[in-house]
Amino acid sequence: MKEVRVRFAPSPTGYLHIGGLRTALYNYLFARHNNGKFILRIEDTDQTRYVEGAIENLIESLHWAGIEYDEGVFLENGKIVEKGDYGPYIQSKRLDIYKKYVDELVEKGHAYYCFCSKERLDALREEQRIKGLVPKYDGLCRSIPLEEAKERIARGEEYVVRLKLPHNYDIKFHDLVRGDIVINTNDIDDQVLLKSDGFPTYHLAVVVDDHLMGITHVVRGEEWLPSTPKHVYLYEAFGWEKPTYVHLPTVLNKDRKKLSKRQGDVSVEDFRESGYLPEAIINYLALVGWSPEDNQEIFSIEELIEKFSFERVAKTGGIFDKDKLNWINGHYIRNSSVERITELAIPYLKKAGFIDDKFVEERYDWLKLLVRTIQESIDTIAEIPEKVEFIFKEHIDIEDEEALEVLKGEQVPVVLSAIKEELNAVDELDEEKAKALIKQVQKSTGVKGKNLYMPARVALTGKTHGPEFVNIMALLGKKNIIIRIEDVEKKYLNI
């Protein structure tokens, strides 16, 4: 059997869209599942949309997500390099190749030169629109004899090359997720193949490159479905074997529209900054549009590779469900080592102004305890600062009504002074000592359970709920505990 070769071919127009990541992921999974090759090609045929740094960003995002490819465009020491036997992998470097094939098409009579101006085309479309017709090129230049066209080009006239589609011809192809598709050429335009600036359009470039690069399966978003007949026709015109098509359902917004900026995060970078783990993003994305045979929800990348197939890809577009992503991300955070989450948390804690480099160096174990204390209660790394803010505050204000209510309890002064008392007996606290201390307080006051913990919790955190209390004590340390207790005694107990 022929080796599977697939590609992800984004345009460098900015960042890597989360929907694009899923397309890349499915390509990747399919390639790995079949021991095939995965290629990254850059489709930069629209000079007007090119964004500086976009290629680098694309590659970095893919790398962060753990999507690795075998051929194409890579980043080495910050420089863009190409690897593989089918290059160049950046379309703007392949202009002469497209020119050659477009010439062949013209010679064969499958394409023609068109000299129509932008103005004429606009006017034509406007006229058709008013008449209620389908906006379509009217084929004016179709009948210009080749010799005449060549003379006009020689004279320096601007031109494009258009695909010469036969009239009323059914183009058929099979799609692995959609099944058989038939579209009549009467519903398709004589697509521009080569633009007046000498660049190919997507339609020409994708066919030529996929063929030349030996691509066996074209796996892309379903927005390409309507233009696939053009591509199929091109393969036929060139006499090439066409690839297998796989059109993936769209990843949608809550309003069922294509996922777009302004409704929140859409770039891989955004998700990274929001504190999502790459394996969580990958795990979640795999599930939008694909499902395994059993009811498994949590997958390692190896499991995904093993279980993935296009037969189980859905036809319907799926809404990007942040709640489920959060759940998956939380799962991975809980199952990660404290060390890893601590490393990831440090930049966020620095940004919040809670810690600095010196702090990290001197109190790394303390930071690990801090992270361990809240690790199970978070969905994203970015939530950490708000979760631990109360630890870093010098003084806390108690505004919570429930908390204020707790402080009215009869045993509150007894408990708090007992804690201070016991604190005198130790020089510094760790979890063990904090635990022992609470036990001591229990013994000396006779107060236990809720009546003991709640006043203490409120005094130290200002809230009636929060993480493990013993950890909070160890985190705060002797000095801060005393400060907070005395604050409460003064401000709320009039002691």
Add this chain to the structure above:
RNA sequence: GGCCCUAUCGUCUAGCGGUCCAGGACGCCGCCCUCUCACGGCGGAAACAGGGGUUCGAGUCCCCUUAGGGCUACCA
């Protein structure tokens, strides 16, 4: 407008003619665990868009309607 695609719980989905009074997951609700929160465990509410066929039998096949999405560029 034309063409193409799609249609199961709020969401992601399982279901490829009978084993479906429709299964799993997120979210939601309740209970348990527990100083609280969270985690975890257990349980619950929640869907086959509508109408025609085909068939002994339809969520599953066909048609229509409706709804949604995509495409309709010298953008990808």
